[in-house]
Amino acid sequence: MKKELLRGLPSVDEVLRGEGMKDALKRHSLSLITAGVRAVLDGVRAEIISGRRSEFSPEEVLPATAEWIEAALKPSVVRVINASGTVLHTNLGRAVLGPEAVRALELAATGTVDLEFDVATGKRGHRDNHVEGVLSALTSAGAASVVNNNAAAVLLVLNTLAEGREVIISRGELVEIGGSFRLPEIIEKSGCRLKEVGTTNRTHPLDYASAITEDTALILKAHTSNYEVVGFTSEVGLAELVEIGRERNIPVVEDLGSGSLVDLSVFGIKKEPIVSESVAAGADVVTFSGDKLLGGPQAGLIVGRKTFVERINKNPLKRALRPDKLTLAALDATLRLYLEPEKLSETLPTLRFLSRPLEEIEAVAKKAKRLLQEKLGEGYTVELADGESVVGSGSLPGHSLPTKVLVVTRSTMKPEEIFKKFLSNDPPILGRVSKERFLLDMRTIERAEDVVPE
């Protein structure tokens, strides 16, 4: 039976010569169709052998091939509507770029640009020059460098300044960031030796001072981005660390994680460490992310004393970790928005979402509630309720922002099933299940239509 079925299968060539192929060939290339037919026939064969299939008709091949081709050509990266309430969602690509950054990206993507070329002199330029000026101006640092992400920035800085030597860090700051960034591992991979001081909840100036030896290359301070140490705690501030470092001629490096270029409390959000304050407090090098609170593309930003940044740029690893023209174009455009900080709540999507007035969120929520109720029909209830959004990406831990959510319920469906229903939409709509309810957080939704499934 199986053998007979297998023997009856057409060859790829037979299918290609068969009826209907002429039409298909007008739409797609021969190589794609051939690959499709082969995949379909392989699939059928495997099903017959495993016993999952007991019949076959040659008419099946063409429609199945058409389906295979459609799936193969569908882009893998698709838009996802973020109604999760996490503004900087790492799994959704963190910051949404503003129109200026998008224009810069398009320009860089569709043409050649002066990436490492100085148009004024006609000579070779340097890719970091495009953002170094504005970054230095915004942070008052002497120099700046850019790499692929902040993890790369920490790796590069440590490898440059402390390879083969000791890096002192408080036990309270040995952070793990989601997606396998663990500071102790990065320190080790940088070729440095980790020297932990203090305890999880308390570290004192003397802990640092007495840990310094001949072998100490630098003192590292890391922002505990995604957690807070509360209760009986004590940490040594940056300024104090700088003092300890200066006495013994040991540089102090701060990994700010998210960091911010402006005081977020102006926008009604809890203050996150500001890069210029770390520079002013005397940090020799400061690193932070491009796509967290800064609101730009994925990048690792390094600012600090010129002599250190020069050494960092000369490290061969810099070449391996450098950003491409698309990143630099988008970063350049994003950083320039900070030259007009008063306008940031309009020009920078990340800050726009974080500082969005509740009335505005509610207005969109009300419209979406009506549209959703109409679309989903009788069986569903859609209610407007108060909720809480978070910043995400390890920024402002333990801090939530009041928001408006739509609670979608149906007596015959579990919240997880409604969650999946919205996610199976094209484009997928990502809500969240909280306290046995399915919610659509409207903080990051600007068009009510976006949360209404097809």
Ligand SMILES: *Cc1c(COP(=O)(O)O)cnc(C)c1O
């Ligand atoms: C997020 C974070 C990192 C990693 O930054 P990426 O840009 O995601 O590579 C490193 N250190 C701290 C403290 C962070 O918060």
